[in-house]
Amino acid sequence: MAQQKALFLLEKLGAWEVRATAIPQPGAGDLLIKVEAAALNPVDWKIQKGGTFNKMYPAILGTDGAGEVAAVGEGATGFKVGDKVFFEGWFSNDKATFQEYATVPAEITAKLPSNISLDEAASIPLGLATAALGLYAPLPKERFGGAGLPPPWEDGRGKYAGKPILIFGGATSVGQYVIQLAKLSGFSPIIVTASPKHTSFLKSLGVDHVIDRNIPLPELKSQLASLTISPLEVVYDAVSFAETQQAGYDALAPGGTLVVVADDQTKKDPSARKTVVYAVGNVHLPEQRATGVSLYSKLTRLIQEGEIKPNRVEVLPNGLAGIPDGLKRMEDDKVSGVKLIVRPQETP
Numbered sequence: 215m216a217q218q219k220a221l222f223l224l225e226k227l228g229a230w231e232v233r234a235t236a237i238p239q240p241g242a243g244d245l246l247i248k249v250e251a252a253a254l255n256p257v258d259w260k261i262q263k264g265g266t267f268n269k270m271y272p273a274i275l276g277t278d279g280a281g282e283v284a285a286v287g288e289g290a291t292g293f294k295v296g297d298k299v300f301f302e303g304w305f306s307n308d309k310a311t312f313q314e315y316a317t318v319p320a321e322i323t324a325k326l327p328s329n330i331s332l333d334e335a336a337s338i339p340l341g342l343a344t345a346a347l348g349l350y351a352p353l354p355k356e357r358f359g360g361a362g363l364p365p366p367w368e369d370g371r372g373k374y375a376g377k378p379i380l381i382f383g384g385a386t387s388v389g390q391y392v393i394q395l396a397k398l399s400g401f402s403p404i405i406v407t408a409s410p411k412h413t414s415f416l417k418s419l420g421v422d423h424v425i426d427r428n429i430p431l432p433e434l435k436s437q438l439a440s441l442t443i444s445p446l447e448v449v450y451d452a453v454s455f456a457e458t459q460q461a462g463y464d465a466l467a468p469g470g471t472l473v474v475v476a477d478d479q480t481k482k483d484p485s486a487r488k489t490v491v492y493a494v495g496n497v498h499l500p501e502q503r504a505t506g507v508s509l510y511s512k513l514t515r516l517i518q519e520g521e522i523k524p525n526r527v528e529v530l531p532n533g534l535a536g537i538p539d540g541l542k543r544m545e546d547d548k549v550s551g552v553k554l555i556v557r558p559q560e561t562p
């Protein structure tokens with residue numbers, strides 16, 4: 215069987231190691247992708263340090279990929295060998311992206327538009343999915359879901375004109391995509407918390423006001439009151455510490471919705487009729503697959519037309535072998551406003 219290199223997490227809470235392994239085969243409806251760029255995400259170090267998510271070891275992680283179609287599985291349509299594409303990985307060893315080849319269902323794969331590189335494309339899938347599913351996936355039936363807003367890539371464009379939105383962590387990868395989707399939904403003003411050094415960049419994405427993320431959170435309400443008098447119906451917390459979640463919940467107008475990206479830790483006021491939804495940013499999940507398929511069908515055009523811009527990227531050396539050091543930087547909070555990318559084909 216043809217071999218490739220992959221980065222394995224050898225056991226629960228264990229060490230990383232690059233090893234040779236078989237190239238996965240595409241199942242029905244799948245594509246096999248030669249992964250030319252993969253992005254690092256906080257979830258990757260959190261799995262290694264926390265032992266969550268993956269039950270099968272040795273495990274391959276990685277949820278962002280971009281590359282070239284190497285084979286087309288039975289019944290997969292819309293793609294041919296050689297197409298440049300980007301896609302979201304999944305937590306199984308055939309579908310994760312910290313390897314030279316991965317499989318993905320064709321219906322949640324997008325062709326690379328001509329205005330971005332493969333490195334930039336790899337910054338998109340997980341961050342954008344978390345933003346998009348948090349805002350537009352159906353309300354949760356059980357543990358996770360979205361705010362159920364109408365997606366702007368369908369018939370929801372401009373629907374929230376004149377309504378403010380608050381986003382915690384505007385400079386995070388997820389936050390940058392929330393900003394751009396909020397703009398398409400018409401939200402105004404778009405208010406974010408971030409380090410002031412990111413202000414001009416965030417304004418280029420559509421932000422109206424940046425609140426310094428270092429202010430004491432009890433000051434947030436008075437700062438918001440100076441920026442908008444309209445009721446705040448939607449807050450997206452792309453940071454989701456206990457204290458930002460609570461500040462977001464408290465800032466919401468009665469009946470409003472808070473989107474969080476980690477377990478809900480808010481103390482509720484039952485009389486305020488506020489909803490908290492836990493966004494899980496993966497378009498592979500059956501509960502949110504339809505929203506994902508719909509997004510991926512429009513994604514190439516949204517990027518080509520400049521409506522969604524990728525994150526700024528930093529390419530790390532040594533391919534897959536460069537991932538552990540990059541994840542350590544993320545864990546140490548030393549990555550600021552940029553997505554770390556590796557090129558698996560450059561693995562020594």
Ligand SMILES: NC(=O)c1ccc[n+]([C@@H]2O[C@H](COP(=O)([O-])OP(=O)(O)OC[C@H]3O[C@@H](n4cnc5c(N)ncnc54)[C@H](OP(=O)(O)O)[C@@H]3O)[C@@H](O)[C@H]2O)c1
Pocket residue numbers: 255256257340341344382383384385386387388389407408409427452453454474475476493494495496544549550551552
């Ligand atoms: N539920 C899900 O499915 C899902 C999916 C993706 C991500 N997440 C979670 O979402 C969070 C963001 O992920 P990401 O990949 O977008 O992160 P990221 O881009 O790696 O985050 C780095 C950024 O966070 C900013 N930041 C840190 N603390 C902040 C605070 N208190 N207020 C405002 N900004 C702050 C930093 O700002 P400075 O530049 O000022 O240092 C830095 O720019 C992580 O906790 C991640 O685990 C969840």
